[in-house]
Every structure is written in structure tokens, then in C-alpha cells.
Amino acid sequence: MTSPNKSIKERTLDSPNLSKNLVNGNSSIEKMLIESEEIRKVQVREEVQARIWRMTEKLAQLYQEEQTKEELRARERAAESQRQETALLAMLLHEENLAATRHQQLTLEHEQSTKRMNEMLKEMEKKQKEAEEEEKKKLDENKRLLSQIYEYQMNFRAKYQQISEAVKTCKDKQALIPVISQQAGKLRSLCEEFDQLVKKSKSGELQAEDEDKAFKAYTQMGSVLEIILQEVGKINSEVEAAVAAQANSVESQPQSSVEIVGAEVSKQEEGKGDVKKLRDCVDAELLKKYLSLKHYVRTFEKLYEPLYNDPQWKQFRVDCQKAVSTPVNAISPVSAAHMMDKLTRLRLLLTGKPVDIGDSRVISSAHPNGIAYCKNLLAKKLVKQGGQVVSSKPDAAFAIAAVIVALWTEFPDFGHLLLAHFYKDCPYLVPFHIPQRQGQSDKDYYNASLLFDFLEVAGNSMSTHYGSQFQKLLHITCKEYYPRLKEVTPVGSGGPVT
Structure with missing residues (x-):
């Protein structure tokens, strides 16, 4: 029995016949939907196929057009290539003509340049030969100058050495000093002049007038040597004469000799006393x-x-x-x-x-x-x-x-x-x-010297370490100890007192 509270829909659904009809209706709809879908697929397939055919035709048409364009472009490229080849051949021909002309010009210029170069080489060889001959003349002249100046220099030194030997043989050098002083400036200037010539010879800057300078210096040195030799001979003669006169007067002046000997003896005795x-x-x-x-x-x-x-x-x-x-x-x-x-x-x-x-x-x-x-x-x-x-x-x-x-x-x-x-x-x-005096103790003998040496070695360190205390020690040493030490130190003795 049906509940009164059920709705019409529920009652409808609960009806067996109605449910069956609904099922059959649903099946028909599904079938129709399927058939409709199939029809739609066929239509779509046909449309796609038609579109493919249209696209194929379009592509074929485009391909044909492109093929035509490509053939046209190929013909244009062939024509352009032909034009370029013709132009290139013309240009090559023109370049060959220019190259031939340039070759002729270069050949002519080379011949002219070779001719000028040969002329220049001949001129240079001529100048070089002249320069070598001139250089050889200069070298020969320089060698001659060097040899001559060297000879003058050796003679100059020999005369200078003779002057030195003459001075050594002088028996009264004190009497020779005025002459030497008079000639010293000249000797110095001559030596300096020769030194300058030697420097110029080392640097290769000798000139013809330098030979005259060397000869002049050598001649002047000879004059100086002659003056000094004459003066030395004169002084030696005077000294020899004085010695001879003194020897002759020895017997007449015995007392003076005794006084001289006595003075020497007194000096020796004085030295012996010291x-x-x-x-x-x-x-x-x-x-x-x-x-x-x-x-x-x-x-x-x-x-x-x-x-x-x-x-x-x-x-x-x-x-x-x-x-x-x-x-x-x-x-x-x-x-x-x-x-x-x-x-x-x-x-x-x-x-x-x-x-x-x-x-x-x-x-x-x-x-x-x-x-x-x-x-x-x-x-x-x-x-x-x-x-x-x-x-x-x-x-x-x-x-x-x-x-x-x-x-x-x-x-x-x-x-x-x-x-x-x-x-x-x-x-x-x-x-x-200084020996130890008799009765003097070792303390008195060594104390002052040891204190002096101790202060000399360690004084600075003690002053740094002890400061004012060390200053007091020094004050006592100077004011108290040193005066007593000085009193007992013999006159003339050294040691710590000095």
C-alpha cells in the first residue's frame, strides 16, 4: 500500500511500467545521439578530405608557380653570369695590357736605376779610396807625432831625473832651495804641459803644433837642468872649499873643537842620566x-x-x-x-x-x-x-x-x-x-790602579744602574781619595793620577 506522504514523482518512479518506458526512451535517445555523432564524423571527414584536396591543388598550383619563377630566376642568373664573365674577361684583358705597359716601364726604370747605382758605387769607391788614403796619411802622421813626442817625453823625464840626482848630490841643500824655488814654477808648468800632451796622445787628438810644444818643453827642461847643475856645482865647490879651510884651521882652533865635543858629551851624559x-x-x-x-x-x-x-x-x-x-x-x-x-x-x-x-x-x-x-x-x-x-x-x-x-x-x-x-x-x-816601595803594602800598591781600571771599564754601567749613589761615590773619590793619592805619588809618575 502506498504511503500518502510520498510525492507524485516517487510514486511515478515506483511504478514498474513507467520505469520500463523510461528505459526504452533513454535507449532511443542514446541511439539517436550515436547516429548523429556518426553522421557528424562522416561530415567532418568529408570536409577534411575536401579541404585536403583543396590544399593539395593549391600547393600544386603554388609549386607550379614557384617552378616557373625559379626557371625565370635561373635564366636571369645565367644571363647575369654571362654578363659578369664578359666584363671580367674585358677587365682581365685590360689588366694584362696595363701589366705589360707597367712591365715595360719598370724594365726601363730598372735599367736607369742600375745605371745610376753603378755610377754611385764607382763614385763611392773613389771617395772611400781617397778617404782611406787620407786616413792612412793621418795615421802615419799621428804615429810619427806619437813617436816623436814619446822620444821628447823620455828625454824630458831623463833630464828631470838628472835634476833630481843633481839635487841629491848637492852638499848644501839649504843653499840650493832659492834656486829650486825659483825654478819650481817653471818645472811645474812644464810637467803640466807634458801631461796635457800625454792626455791628447791617449785620446788621439795630437796636432802638428803639439810636436813644437813638446820640443819647446824639452828644450826648456834642458835649460833648467843646466841652471841647476851649474848651481849645484857652484855650491859643492863652495862647500868643499869651506871644508878644506876648516880642516886647515883645526890646529889653530883646538879650543872650539873641545867645546863642541864637550857639548856632545854633556848631551850624552844628560841622556844617560834620564x-x-x-x-x-x-x-x-x-x-x-x-x-x-x-x-x-x-x-x-x-x-x-x-x-x-x-x-x-x-x-x-x-x-x-x-x-x-x-x-x-x-x-x-x-x-x-x-x-x-x-x-x-x-x-x-x-x-x-x-x-x-x-x-x-x-x-x-x-x-x-x-x-x-x-x-x-x-x-x-x-x-x-x-x-x-x-x-x-x-x-x-x-x-x-x-x-x-x-x-x-x-x-x-x-x-x-x-x-x-x-x-x-x-x-x-x-x-x-813603577816598582813597589819598601814597606808599602800590596793594598796601597795596587788599590789606586785597580780602582782606576775598574771605573774605566764599569763606570758607565754603574752610573746607569746606581744613578745618584754612584755620583756620591765619585764625589768622595775625587774630593777625599784623589788628594791623598796625589800626595803619596812621586813627581813624574803617571798611573791613575794622570
Whole structure:
């Protein structure tokens, strides 16, 4: 039985017949839809096929048109290619004609250029030959000038050496100094003139007038030599005459001789007295040697006092100082050749031969006492060099010592001067020992010396560390201890008091 609350739709659906009819109706609709879809597909397929045919025809038409256009373009390209080929052939023909013409022109120009070149080569060969002949003439002339000037130079040096030897043979060099001073300026100018000629010869700048200059300098040197030889001969004759007169008057003046001998004896006794006073404090042999060398230096220095005090020879002294200082400062153990070069320069200087220092030339024998001045100057310089250089560069000691030994062997007087300056700069080479007095305690004997050495070595460190306390100690030492020490120190003694 049907519920009254059901709707009409539900009741309709619940009806069996109605449901069946609905099912059949739905099937018909589906069938119709399927048939309609099939018809639509057929229509679409036909339309697509028709469109494909239309497109195929269109493509065929387009292809035909394109084929026609391509044939047309091919004909145009062939025609253009033909035109270009024709133009290219014409251009090539024109270029061949131009090339032939240019070749003819180049051939003609080459022939003309070759002709001009041959003419130029012949002209150049001619000029070169003339230049070579001219150069050969100049070289021959230069060789002749060099040979002639060298000969003049050798003769010039020989005469200069004769002047040096003549000065050495003079028996009264003091009397010869005015003449030497008078001729010194001329000698210097002649040497400088020859130096300029030598420089010009080294640089190849000699001229014909230089030969005349060399001959003139050589002739003037001969005149100077003649003047000095005459003066030396005159002085030697006067000295010999004075010696002969003195020998003849010896018997008539015995008293004066006795006085001279007495003065010498008194000097020797005085020297012996000084040695005797110091005999207990110093080695007698060392002291004797020291005094002897000291006297030797004083005597040697008197030899060149005229040179040292003459203002006209100031530049000469400066040049000698350079000639000594330059090689000595350069002594070092670089090589054997280096040391030999410095030794050779010093040897030439001490023998009075020319020595080149920079742009100038120094000849120590230009003054009669120049060699003595250089020897003493060299001895001082080497002692000073040993103190300044060897202390900082110990390796330099061997080089300096080797040069000293070589010079000492050749110049014994230089060795004596060197030793004397060593003693002068370092008195400790003659030890001075004050003996302990009888009854003096070891404390009193050593205390002052030890205190002095202690303060000398450690004074700076103590002052830094202790400051004002150390200053107080020094004040007491100076005000209290030193006066007492001075009272008991013998007169003439040194030690800590000095």
C-alpha cells in the first residue's frame, strides 16, 4: 500500500511500467545521439578530405608557380653570369695590357736605376779610396807625432831625473832651495804641459803644433837642468872649499873643537842620566830604542822644514797628501793584483817618479825634500790606518802589513819612521812599571790602579744602574781619595793620577 506522504514523482518512479518506458526512451535517445555523432564524423571527414584536396591543388598550383619563377630566376642568373664573365674577361684583358705597359716601364726604370747605382758605387769607391788614403796619411802622421813626442817625453823625464840626482848630490841643500824655488814654477808648468800632451796622445787628438810644444818643453827642461847643475856645482865647490879651510884651521882652533865635543858629551851624559832615572821602571833597551827613534823622527822632520813652511809649495804638499792617502785608503785583501797596484803607486811616489792621482800627476822629487816629506807622511798614514781600519776590519791587517813589509825592505828609513810613529801613538810598546816601595803594602800598591781600571771599564754601567749613589761615590773619590793619592805619588809618575 502506498504511503500518502510520498510525492507524485516517487510514486511515478515506483511504478514498474513507467520505469520500463523510461528505459526504452533513454535507449532511443542514446541511439539517436550515436547516429548523429556518426553522421557528424562522416561530415567532418568529408570536409577534411575536401579541404585536403583543396590544399593539395593549391600547393600544386603554388609549386607550379614557384617552378616557373625559379626557371625565370635561373635564366636571369645565367644571363647575369654571362654578363659578369664578359666584363671580367674585358677587365682581365685590360689588366694584362696595363701589366705589360707597367712591365715595360719598370724594365726601363730598372735599367736607369742600375745605371745610376753603378755610377754611385764607382763614385763611392773613389771617395772611400781617397778617404782611406787620407786616413792612412793621418795615421802615419799621428804615429810619427806619437813617436816623436814619446822620444821628447823620455828625454824630458831623463833630464828631470838628472835634476833630481843633481839635487841629491848637492852638499848644501839649504843653499840650493832659492834656486829650486825659483825654478819650481817653471818645472811645474812644464810637467803640466807634458801631461796635457800625454792626455791628447791617449785620446788621439795630437796636432802638428803639439810636436813644437813638446820640443819647446824639452828644450826648456834642458835649460833648467843646466841652471841647476851649474848651481849645484857652484855650491859643492863652495862647500868643499869651506871644508878644506876648516880642516886647515883645526890646529889653530883646538879650543872650539873641545867645546863642541864637550857639548856632545854633556848631551850624552844628560841622556844617560834620564835613562838612569827610569832604569828601575822601564826596560833599558826598549827605552834606548824609543829615545833613538824619537830623535830620528825629529831630525828627519827637519829635513823638509823648508818645504813644510813655504806657502808657495802648499799645493804640492796637498798633492803629496792625496798621493799617499788615496792608495793607502784603498789597501784591502781583494786580490794580489789589487795590492800590487797600491804597492807600485807608493813605491813610485817614494822613488820620486810620476804617480797619476785622478786627473793630476804627482812627482815627489819636484822639491828636493819632497821624498822625505812623503816618507814621513806615509809612515803616519799607515799607523793611523792600522788603528782605524784594522780595529773594525781585522781582515785588512794582512794587506796593510804586506805593503809595509815590502816598502820597509826597499826603504829602511821609512821603516824607522814607521816604527817611531808606532811608539809615538802607542807608548805601551815601552812598558813603564813603577816598582813597589819598601814597606808599602800590596793594598796601597795596587788599590789606586785597580780602582782606576775598574771605573774605566764599569763606570758607565754603574752610573746607569746606581744613578745618584754612584755620583756620591765619585764625589768622595775625587774630593777625599784623589788628594791623598796625589800626595803619596812621586813627581813624574803617571798611573791613575794622570
